[in-house]
Amino acid sequence: MRALMDEVFGEENWISDIILTKTPGLTAEYIASTSDYIIWYSKRKPNLKYRALFTEKGFGGEGSKKYDKAVDSSYLPYALSSEQRSGVQTVPDSIRVFRHGDLTSQRQGRDNSEAGAMSFQYARNGVSFRPARGRGWSTTKTNMDRLLFADRIDITGKNLSYRRFLKDFAAFPKTNIWDDIGGIQSRADPKVYVVQTAVETVKRCLLMATDPGDLVLDPTCGSGTTAYVAEQWGRRWITIDTSRVALALARARIMGAKYPWYILADSPEGQRKEAEVTRASPATHPTYNDIRHGFVYDRVPHITLKSIANNTEIDTIWDNLQPAVEGARAALNAALSGHPAPFEVQTGGRKGVEIDFTATGEVELPSGEMAPANGFMEWEIPRDAPDDWPAAAKDALAQFWEARIARQREIDASIAAKAEFEFLYDKPFEDKKRIRVAGPFTVESLSPHRTQAVNEYGELIDEHDAAQGKRQGATEAENYRAAMLENLSKAGVQQSGRDDAIKFTSLVPWAGDWISAEARYMEGEVERRAGIFIGPEYGTVQRADLVACAREAADAGFDIVIACAFNFDAHTAEFRKLGRLPILQARMNPDLHMAGDLKAGGGNLFVVFGEPDIELREEGGMYRVELRGVDIFKPATGQVVASEPDDIACWFIDTDYNEESFFVRHAYFPGAEVPYKQLQTTLKGEVDQEAWDSLKRTVSRPFARPKSGRIAVKVINHLGDEVMKVMGVL
Incomplete structure (x- = not known):
């Protein structure tokens, strides 16, 4: 197959062979086949449109083995247990898993001057640190402060380390091995065709290679999965099949389904949603609801040390929210002043030292900072108060943690919003208050049509000879x-x-x-x-x-x-x-x-569908078509009789037929008990009964004189057989 495709597209335009795993068949005589292949070529590889799809990274899954620590809901760090790391014990969603990374890098320059400039002394929790000889900090003093404000710097032994969370980039690109497709269809969209492709398979192909508003062609319609997926994801589509059964199934499937309403980027709602996600001011330029601008997509942040260090909004958040933290700390220390019981500190420069709340004055920390002898520094404050603390101290402690958590939450939100990100093209934001149904089909059919007759070698031959x-x-x-x-002898001719x-x-x-x-x-x-x-x-x-x-x-x-x-x-x-x-x-x-x-x-190999009985009449410069029935040949009597309109499943009008393609401009369903009953059931809501009834009619709505001078009427019976009649309009 690859060799054949190379001949068609050129081997230089090969993109990938995607391996699609599947459930092995139970009737395999020899070794069971558990995979299919999608062969991906481009017409011109340099012009290929590619949108990367991502698999979200979760703890215990691929790429998470080195993450051995976590912070709880109060942003306090702790080591994960071996049971949690092995997956035996589940880690709650509120827990943020992280690992430590190097906060220094090798600096080389003349006389090692660059390393010297970046090897400044830096304090964390009252302890001073310097990089090892020949190395320097990965960023400047100002940027180190932002990392500290963001609670991204930890003490690990005698060094400082960078705290890297699993969710900093909680995704990795999908490869050419698709082993997570699962079953063929869902209950909401069951399998209706023997060779029906899984929706997820087609969805990934469309999302990887197209954008909303792009045109997708499927020359082998089948059950219409490509059209169904394209309709859901805002792609225009053309699908083709030689079987009327396949087209009827596809039509019913698409028109009987409901689809999510994705928020358009080119809309007022989209501007507001984009501003909300990026923490920026909403755009003010005019909007036109043009789907070609795409949807507003969810995104996965790609947070790096550099993106945090360069985020100046952290300084603003710190300036605005730190006073509340400092005020609560001061209130706590004041409430504990004179408390008779000393408190042993377990972190920072006074680790293992008791704070005497009855003492006065200050003490010098290893970093050179001065700390009150009878009070806590921020990093020394416990999460829970001892039972013997006074009520005022307990209240101040609660206020401190409330302010500290609020500060950290705001900083984390800024980090996520300001960081680089990857769009999740399979996760556009949805307006849950609205649903969408399929719009009108632009082109219904290219048949019957005129074609030049050719022989088996593609050479033109005379129509008389062809017949x-x-x-x-x-x-x-x-x-x-x-x-x-x-076949005709055995099957006969059906009507x-x-x-x-x-x-x-x-x-x-x-x-x-x-x-x-x-x-x-x-x-x-x-x-x-x-x-x-x-x-x-x-x-x-x-x-x-x-x-x-x-x-x-x-x-x-x-x-x-x-x-x-x-x-x-x-x-x-x-x-x-x-x-x-x-x-x-x-x-x-x-x-x-x-x-x-x-x-x-x-x-039904040979089917006769009689001529439709149609009347075209003019009414005040406009035209209407009345469908009276279809003429049916009665072999038992040799007569041609007209059927009732109710015997017709549906009929369509192209009110300006160009003799090349049939455009459905009017559609009516006289033979259906409830037009679009499946769609009406799907919507599960109150509908305008008059609107439904307007579809069940045999006299068309008025239409203007066609520019081509012709109209075409296509009639389809309950078996899916169709006939078309062309009429001139003077």
């Missing part, structure tokens, strides 16, 4: 016709009603230019002869083909022509009879392309 099967060699064409006739199916009593080849076989069936007690026309294996039957076929059948005395083809040109719908000779158009199931492997006679 006779001469696009292939004589042997291949004969084998194709024989396979089609074998919307089971009782109206045409079952042949005999079918034998016919050596005509257009007619391939003579088939016989019973019309009541009378046997009728049908001339069978088989359209080309690849291509579209034109009106001229049917005219020539009908003339040959009339000359041969046939009672009816059954024209079988994969595709009919839109204008063939206008040709239903030549004189007394009726012409039935039987659409061939695309499964017949696999005729060699297909069990003959299986399923």
Whole structure:
């Protein structure tokens, strides 16, 4: 496969082979297969759009083994137990896990002057430190103060270390091994197709390579997973399939689902959310709700020593909140002044020394700082008060910790907001008060359509020859016709009603230019002869083909022509009879392309869907279309009768048909008991009944005169069969 793809895209445009793990099949005869592959190529590798996706890092998972310490909800550090580090004991979410990193670096310069400049003395908890010889601090004195304010400097033995939290960068990029996809579908979106791809697989591919507003093409629609995912994530999409069953499943799946409402970056709500996340003033430029600007995404901060050291907002927070901390400390020391019981300090420059609250004056710490002999420094204050402390001291202690925690929480929030970050493209912010449903489908179909006939070598050939099967060699064409006739003989021709199916009593080849076989069936007690026309294996039957076929059948005395083809040109719908000779158009199931492997006679392989009975009328310069039903051929009587509109599942109007593609501009569902019942159930809320009822109608809303001079009406029955009629508008 790689060799083939190299030929198509060029080996220089190969990006990656993604290994997708899966559950092994229970019926494997030999070694079970547990993986699939996604082969990723770019049209031009230098122009590749790539958005990295991340796996969030959790304690006990990949990349967390060196994190052996934590701080509790009061920001007090402690060592994790062996049970916690091994995963035997769960670490609560409120616990922030960290490890120590080096706070010095090697400095080389002339006469080691640079190292000397960065080897200044620095105090932490009343103890002074200097870097080892030949090394210097990783940042300046001012920046070291910010690290100290942020509580990121710890004493480890005789050195200072940098406190690095697991959540400083709690993610790592996804690799090409996807072993966490899980099951195929969720209960909310169950599996409905035999080869349905997991939503998560398609989601990752789309999020890695596209942005909101980009166009995604899936030429093999299937159950519509690509379109479903693209719709959810704000991508435009085109999906294609030859099977009407697949398209019907995809249509129902997409239109019956609800989707999250992600906050647009180009919106007032987006500006406010972005300001909230980044702790900045909201943008004031005009907004236009343009999805191409993307969503407002959650992000994972990429906090580094440098980002903290350069964050000047920490100074402002310290200046604003530190007075409350100092005031509470002073109140605590005042409340304990004269307290008879000494208190042994366990941290800092007076570790292991008792503070005598009855003493007076100051003492000098190892750092050279002066501390009150009868009072606490900030780092010496205990978390809990002894039972014999007076009430005033206990109240002051509570106020101190409240102020200290508030200061630290504000600083941590600033650090996270001001740091560099990585967008989590799979986690846009959602407006929980709103939900979204699929918008209108722009292009419904490119079929029936006109195509130039080509042979097996891609060379243009005459349409007359193509219709006779001469696009292939004589042997291949004969084998194709024989396979089609074998299936037709056993399957017969189906219509919307089971009782109206045409079952042949005999079918034998016919050596005509257009007619391939003579088939016989019973019309009541009378046997009728049908001339069978088989359209080309690849291509579209034109009106001229049917005219020539009908003339040959009339000359041969046939009672009816059954024209079988994969595709009919839109204008063939206008040709239903030549004189007394009726012409039935039987659409061939695309499964017949696999005729060699297909069990003959299986399923609805040849289906007739009659001509829609449509009236176009003008009303005050505007136009309306009324659908009266569909003409159905009754083989038991030989008559064509009109069905009721309720027999039609849905019908669409392209009010300005360009003969190239069908745009759904009006959609109606007369045969549905409750239009969009699945969607109505999904929304789980009150709906405007009048709006629902407006979809269940056989007379269209008014529309203006088409610029092209044509409209097209497409009618679909409950089996998914469709027919289209083109009408000129003067």
